[in-house]
Amino acid sequence: MRIDVYLAAAGYTQSRKKAQDLIEAGAVKLDGVTVKKPSVTVNEAIEHKIEIEQVFRYVSRGGMKLEAALDAFKISVNRKKAVDVGASTGGFTDCLLQRGAARVIAVDAGVGQMHESLRSDKRVKTVEHFNARELDTEITEGPCDVAVADVSFISQTYIIPQIASVLDSGGVFISLIKPQFEAGRSALGKNGVVTNSAYRFLAAKRVIECACENGFDCTGFIRSPIEGGDGNKEYLACFVKRVCVRPTVDDKQIKYITAL
Incomplete structure (x- = not known):
């Protein structure tokens, strides 16, 4: 076994x-x-x-990834309403709650994955067997202040328009970018790992450009402190729904980080 x-x-x-x-x-x-x-x-x-050895403060290690983003980008979610796209076990949701979020709408295509401690939490609305491409303000109970996304087997470019539609102006979107699901099959090396930094750069740029085309400005970009379970390097990008925010991330910065 x-x-x-x-x-x-x-x-x-x-x-x-x-x-x-x-x-x-x-x-x-x-x-x-x-x-x-x-x-x-x-x-x-x-x-x-x-x-x-119990090493996680959250129900899954995903919480550590989001924690790194919130700290690096200096984002407060205290008393905010958030939507967690691709919630799975609930690592991101757990992190949001521990950081003071008032309400989290946790959506996922799967069923029965959410940790019981979160499923029974009155601050969490769990939406299972749900296609994120159908996300709207009816599902999120009105506009949200924050959106986070950690999805697999689909490019985030397919769901970013819907995420933008449920965020208030000035709302924050934190995306966990997984190159293996953004760069295409030709970019995958042995065991499905994207080893070529040029492909990782293009994958990250693809997501960022899509977000910018849908009303976001990219204000931060870092490498995730924890790799994916398959050994792929992952990245965290911070976006703000456009009001008058000035973008602070450019191609040079993305290329440098994805080459590490």
Whole structure:
């Protein structure tokens, strides 16, 4: 049995996804040895010593990514209403709540992924089995102050127009940019990792240009402190729905960061 499956089945973690996150963070030891991959096989017939270091302040490591963005871009979400697109387990939602958000509309295409502690939180509205391309102010209960997005298997360019439509003027949008879903199949190397910095640059630029075409100004861009589970480098961009904000990010800055 795979160790990520074993940890969840034996009750060491709340879910297989949580087990994978902990393993990727180097927080799991099997018989005294740090587990490197979720695919490591465990013999169920033998008693094992499992050690888990609880390293996350949030229900998933996604919260750490958003935390880095909020700090780097100096964004306050206190008493704000936010929409979390691609909420999944709820790492971004958890971070928003811990930072004082008054309300979070958490939307996701999946079902049953949201952590129970968030599902039962009265500040959270969970919208499951939902196509983000259908997002509107009816779903978000009126305009939002903040939007965050972490989506997979789809380019954010397909949902940015809808995100713009539910944000108030001056609202903030923080995007987790994943080059493997923006650059196209030809950009993928071994194991689906985008190793060429030129492709990473083009992927990030594609998202940023789309946002700017839909009424946003890009005011910040950083590399995520945590890589994707597959080893892909990821990036966080900050956008403000245009009022009179002056853009502060240019191609030179994007190219420098994506080359690191």
